[in-house]
Amino acid sequence: MEDPQIDIDVLIRPVNGYDRPENEPISEPYRYLAEIPGNNSNVRGKFLEAFNRLYFHIEQKPLLDAIGDIISIFHNASLLIDDIEDSSEYRRGFPAAHTKYGIPLTINCGNLMYFVALQKAQITLPRLYSDLNSDLEIDIDKLKFETSQILIDEMLNLHHGQGLDIYWRDYLPETQESLPSVQDYLSMVKDKTGGLFRLSIKLLALFSKRETTDLIPIANLLGIIYQVRDDYLNLTSSKYSHMKGVVGEDLVEGKLSLPILHCLQLSDNSPVHELLYNTSSSEERREKPQLIAQCIDYMTKDSESLQFTYDLLQKYHDKVKSMIEDTEVDNASDSMLFQIIDQLGQV
Known part of the structure; x- marks a missing residue:
């Protein structure tokens, strides 16, 4: 039997950075998710454009596209992991990637x-910026460090916030006194959901030639608004339930979303308490649609958590x-940013 043809030179060749074909089978879960249209019409991309x-x-479209691409990859990658951690069966109305792959x-x-x-962020973005601004004296190594530090x-922040969210869900405190406060919850949200808003602003600021005021507090609050809105729609929106494949997904998962946490803090004798404390898994809770309906009704009429x-x-x-008006920019009230924020306020 002849020896198989093996090119040893290919095997021992130095590898500088990660450069693999985009259509590799190991990347199929990401490509599958990335091709599904988002629920919110690419709201993060719109925020990037609006802040800019x-x-x-920044008028260089290739640079803006590169920043948007980094944010999109970061976001979609987090969703792949998030759906596994939450045992979600659907994402954007389609089977979650891990259920297929x-x-x-x-x-x-x-x-x-x-x-x-x-x-x-560390290599492509600084090089592109340097190529587009060849007339400037640019410290590439410094720029590489700053962009990578922003991502890190x-x-x-994302993993710290997500970790708290999982911990509170999987190790549900036994008494009202040991539940996280609303302040604790919103601080977790600032870490978990605010990250992509902060990422947009930090990268724009790094590659812009303009001096701006500190916009991180605005980014933090936008992340909180985005999550509070999601918490509300999760329990009230028929469209949301259709996309998730279940009514009251946060209740099914046993998650301490804002209305659920608020309800538990007010009463230890409610349908919400019965569902979360007397069932042991999302599979078991999924089989109790009547109790889930009672939970939503209770949070609507009794605890008024919704x-x-x-x-x-x-x-x-x-x-x-x-806060945006206080930054004293021209025409803030007529801006694209205000229009997106107003859309988020409509539920």
Whole structure:
């Protein structure tokens, strides 16, 4: 039997960075998810454009596209992992990636794409900026460090916030006194959901030639608004339930979303308490649609937790617009940014 033809020179050739074909089978979970239209019409891409128009005025489209690509990869990679951690069966109305490609491959794919985003931020983005601004004296090494640090910081924030969210769900405190406070919950949301808003602003600021005020508090509040809105719609929107394949997904998962947490803090003898404390798994809760309906009804009429969530959303909607106006930019009230924020306030 002849020896198989093996090219040893290919095997021992140095590898500089990650450069693999985009159509590799190991990347299939990511490509599958990325091709499904988003529920919110690419709201993160719109926020990137809106912040740039109002504050940063970067006119080089290839640079903006590269920043948007990094944010998109980071976001979609996090969704692959998030759906596994939440045992979600659907994403954007389609089967979640891990239900099609298996948990091990999807975990590896999600982690791989985190590093792809990091590499693009560290290497591709600074090089592109340098090429587009050849008339400037640019310290490429400094720019590489700053972009990679931005990604690392927000990946740490994301995983810290997501970790708390999972911990509170899987180790549900036994008493009202030991439940996280609303302040604790919103701080977790600032880490978990605010990261992509902060990422947009930090990258725009780094590659803009304009001096701007500190916009991170605005990014933090936008992340909170986005999550509070999601918490509300999760329990009230028929469209959301259709996309998720289940009514009251957060209740099914046993998640301490804002209205659920608010309800548990007010009463230890409610349908919500019965569902979360007397069932042991999402599969078991999924088989109790009548009890889930009672939970939503209780949060609507008795604890008024859904009204509390709605009121907080409107309060923060007004607050963030006021914060933007305080930055004293021209025509803020007529800006694309205000239009997107107003759309988020409509539930």
